[in-house]
Amino acid sequence: MSEQRQALAPVKQRGFSIDAWAVLLAFVLAALVRAGVFKHIPW
Amino acid sequence: MASSIAVAQVRPVNPALQFLKIVPGVLLLAAVGYAGKLLEANVGKYAKAHHWTFPNIEYVLWAILLGLAISNTVGVPEIFRAGVATYEFWLKAGIVLLGARFLLGDVLKLGGTSLALVGIEIVGAIAFMTFLGRVFGLKPKLTSLLAVGSAVCGVSAIIATQGAIEADEEDSSFAIAAILALGALSLFTFPLIGHALHLNDHAYGVWSGLAVDNTAEAAAAGGLYSDAAGKLAVLTKTTRNALIGFVVLAYAFYWASRGQAQAVGNKAKFLWQKFPKFVLGFLIISTLATAAFFSKEQIGALANLSRWAFLLTFAGVGLRTNFKALSKQGLKPFAVGAIGEVAIAGFTLGLVLAAQRIFGW
Numbered sequence: 001m002s003e004q005r006q007a008l009a010p011v012k013q014r015g016f017s018i019d020a021w022a023v024l025l026a027f028v029l030a031a032l033v034r035a036g037v038f039k040h041i042p043w
Numbered sequence: 044m045a046s047s048i049a050v051a052q053v054r055p056v057n058p059a060l061q062f063l064k065i066v067p068g069v070l071l072l073a074a075v076g077y078a079g080k081l082l083e084a085n086v087g088k089y090a091k092a093h094h095w096t097f098p099n100i101e102y103v104l105w106a107i108l109l110g111l112a113i114s115n116t117v118g119v120p121e122i123f124r125a126g127v128a129t130y131e132f133w134l135k136a137g138i139v140l141l142g143a144r145f146l147l148g149d150v151l152k153l154g155g156t157s158l159a160l161v162g163i164e165i166v167g168a169i170a171f172m173t174f175l176g177r178v179f180g181l182k183p184k185l186t187s188l189l190a191v192g193s194a195v196c197g198v199s200a201i202i203a204t205q206g207a208i209e210a211d212e213e214d215s216s217f218a219i220a221a222i223l224a225l226g227a228l229s230l231f232t233f234p235l236i237g238h239a240l241h242l243n244d245h246a247y248g249v250w251s252g253l254a255v256d257n258t259a260e261a262a263a264a265g266g267l268y269s270d271a272a273g274k275l276a277v278l279t280k281t282t283r284n285a286l287i288g289f290v291v292l293a294y295a296f297y298w299a300s301r302g303q304a305q306a307v308g309n310k311a312k313f314l315w316q317k318f319p320k321f322v323l324g325f326l327i328i329s330t331l332a333t334a335a336f337f338s339k340e341q342i343g344a345l346a347n348l349s350r351w352a353f354l355l356t357f358a359g360v361g362l363r364t365n366f367k368a369l370s371k372q373g374l375k376p377f378a379v380g381a382i383g384e385v386a387i388a389g390f391t392l393g394l395v396l397a398a399q400r401i402f403g404w
């Protein structure tokens with residue numbers, strides 16, 4: 001639990017939050033798919 | 044959600060060094076997730092070839108089980124921890140990309156129904172958890188944290204509320220431990236209950252999104268049932284997440300009015316700060332998909348990217364769950380959380396069954 005205790009310490013965020021970075025990554029990936037850079041993503 | 048755990052580990056150091064620090068853990072997430080996918084594909088085939096009766100286990104469960112096995116036996120070595128903590132990042136990216144699989148009309152229709160159910164769930168959950176906290180004699184702020192965690196959004200709601208109502212760190216740790224432990228249990232109990240009650244994908248997905256507190260666990264609990272249930276669980280849970288700011292603001296007002304927290308200045312700014320931005324990302328991608336910005340093949344590609352992101356998330360759910368560490372957090376908050384969660388699960392199941400009749404799902 002010590003990790004969680006560390007996590008609860010106030011963190012001063014600089015720049016983007018994790019949320020914003022996740023959205024940015026998703027948008028970049030969507031743009032690359034739209035531009036045809038990634039034509040097929042296997043699953 | 045544990046996003047703040049990931050955030051908190053980011054210290055102001057060289058960005059390149061920071062990036063290198065997360066690489067081993069992300070590779071571990073990928074390895075565990077991919078192993079889960081391989082097991083899904085091959086165990087069934089192997090069992091069939093040897094004429095064994097073996098249930099079809101989806102990659103979601105394999106990835107979680109592998110992660111749990113590592114976390115609860117050898118443990119996750121320090122070198123991997125920063126990267127493993129990024130699993131919430133992949134979850135959020137996956138949710139945004141999942142927007143491509145929803146037409147905006149469906150989002151509004153399903154989201155509208157979900158919003159009504161979420162509103163009832165939030166009020167009921169907060170009232171019941173507050174009552175339980177009083178019955179068990181928990182500290183009032185710990186009760187508030189447990190109520191927010193079980194009503195809205197798990198760990199991220201607890202952390203947001205802790206800052207707003209100036210609760211003790213110890214209270215937050217108790218509340219987070221209770222929510223995480225119960226989230227882990229829900230992964231195994233929800234699909235069993237869903238199958239026992241013969242719930243269809245729609246009803247089960249909405250129920251998971253309403254009753255499971257952490258977004259990662261809600262997505263996993265839905266995905267364990269079926270792909271369609273997973274989609275609906277994410278949509279319903281995202282609707283819950285969208286309301287986080289309002290609930291935290293209400294609690295901030297309540298504690299400020301009692302002189303035990305600072306008054307909130309700019310309310311709009313407060314709401315924007317607490318609003319999960321990935322919800323907006325999801326809506327934007329959904330709008331673009333609805334406007335035919337992406338071709339059918341491109342939507343398929345985005346859906347698969349979303350699945351890969353969720354694969355890392357599910358591996359992370361298993362890897363960060365350590366039952367021994369969670370059990371050390373004290374019995375009372377866990378007991379309150381457990382009783383509350385069982386009651387909320389039953390209450391939301393009743394809501395979903397009623398909605399199923401009304402809307403003909």
